[in-house]
Amino acid sequence: MKKNCATIELLLAEYASGDLADADRALVTRHLAGCAACRDELAREQRLREQLGALPPAVCPPAVTAAIRSAVRAETAARAAGRPRRRTRWIGAGAALGLAAAAVLLVAVLPERAPRSPGAVDVASIDSVTITDHDRDRARARRDVEWALSYTAGIVDRTEKESIAGVLRHLVTAGPSGS
Amino acid sequence: MLEEHRDRVYGHALYCLRDPDDAADLTQEAFLRLWRRGPEIDEPRLAAWLMRVVRNLCIDHVRRRRTVVVHFGRPDPDALDQLPDGDGPDTGPSHGVAQQESRREMMAALATLPPETRSIMLMHYWQGMKLHEIATALDLNLNSVKVRVHRARKALRAVLDEQAAETATAKRMNG
Numbered sequence: 001m002k003k004n005c006a007t008i009e010l011l012l013a014e015y016a017s018g019d020l021a022d023a024d025r026a027l028v029t030r031h032l033a034g035c036a037a038c039r040d041e042l043a044r045e046q047r048l049r050e051q052l053g054a055l056p057p058a059v060c061p062p063a064v065t066a067a068i069r070s071a072v073r074a075e076t077a078a079r080a081a082g083r084p085r086r087r088t089r090w091i092g093a094g095a096a097l098g099l100a101a102a103a104v105l106l107v108a109v110l111p112e113r114a115p116r117s118p119g120a121v122d123v124a125s126i127d128s129v130t131i132t133d134h135d136r137d138r139a140r141a142r143r144d145v146e147w148a149l150s151y152t153a154g155i156v157d158r159t160e161k162e163s164i165a166g167v168l169r170h171l172v173t174a175g176p177s178g179s
Numbered sequence: 180m181l182e183e184h185r186d187r188v189y190g191h192a193l194y195c196l197r198d199p200d201d202a203a204d205l206t207q208e209a210f211l212r213l214w215r216r217g218p219e220i221d222e223p224r225l226a227a228w229l230m231r232v233v234r235n236l237c238i239d240h241v242r243r244r245r246t247v248v249v250h251f252g253r254p255d256p257d258a259l260d261q262l263p264d265g266d267g268p269d270t271g272p273s274h275g276v277a278q279q280e281s282r283r284e285m286m287a288a289l290a291t292l293p294p295e296t297r298s299i300m301l302m303h304y305w306q307g308m309k310l311h312e313i314a315t316a317l318d319l320n321l322n323s324v325k326v327r328v329h330r331a332r333k334a335l336r337a338v339l340d341e342q343a344a345e346t347a348t349a350k351r352m353n354g
Binding site: 010051053060067069075 | 332
């Protein structure tokens, strides 16, 4: 019975790389003999293998190696001095989270535009100043949120990030609705 | 240990992210994690462990680029031109240009894949890891790796064919 093409296609990468077990290799060879579509697919697989395999090797720059050694030395020194790494990182993460929360609150509390008060004296000048200040504050708050998000994401590992991201998502979702 | 694995780790990050600075940062982070884990990672598992870490770091990095509003800058399509050309029989200037163009097209096509799949393709086709080694390193089912490779191959071919058609059209219009 002719083996299903979909099953054979899944084996073509290993067939082309020579990693297929003998029994499967024989199966694929038999199928290819009678299936032009799978032979075309194998040809595509081989072309792709050549193209990706021809990507040149990358050499890690010496500066990166030096930076790794330097960072390891710094952490070794910090440990020797009795500063627990994770606590330090959590303080940083906590600070970033706090800043993000404060910024989100600021965005939420500040109105999009300062309320206009048509009857007030010298409305035009006050209004224009207020709008400028509010816009600037909102822009600054947004930048703070963005910075804190990227900072937090950069210094905590995946698991930590998930919990922090959950809090931030909640804050960001809740924030703008107040403005 | 650092000398033995750094090029693989850096290369994976570089081809995955197309940004030498980001690749450098991720390489540093991967080795720092290795140093922190220290004796927990025994020698036979070391290469696979490092590949999993750098792959996860790449995925996180790509997601962060997408989800955080901060503009990290798009990968520079010329960033990989500094890499040496492969040793081939024809290494004349026109061959070099053609190689660069081909490399650029391949990198652009790879960039269209989800980062998880992109990593698997690099591990298999560029770094020469066997599919079962990738499955072990990434704690995935072997069949799942096979399916991803198969789908990615089709997706890459579609993009590369499209690029080839566009290039042919452009040549006809200019010629």
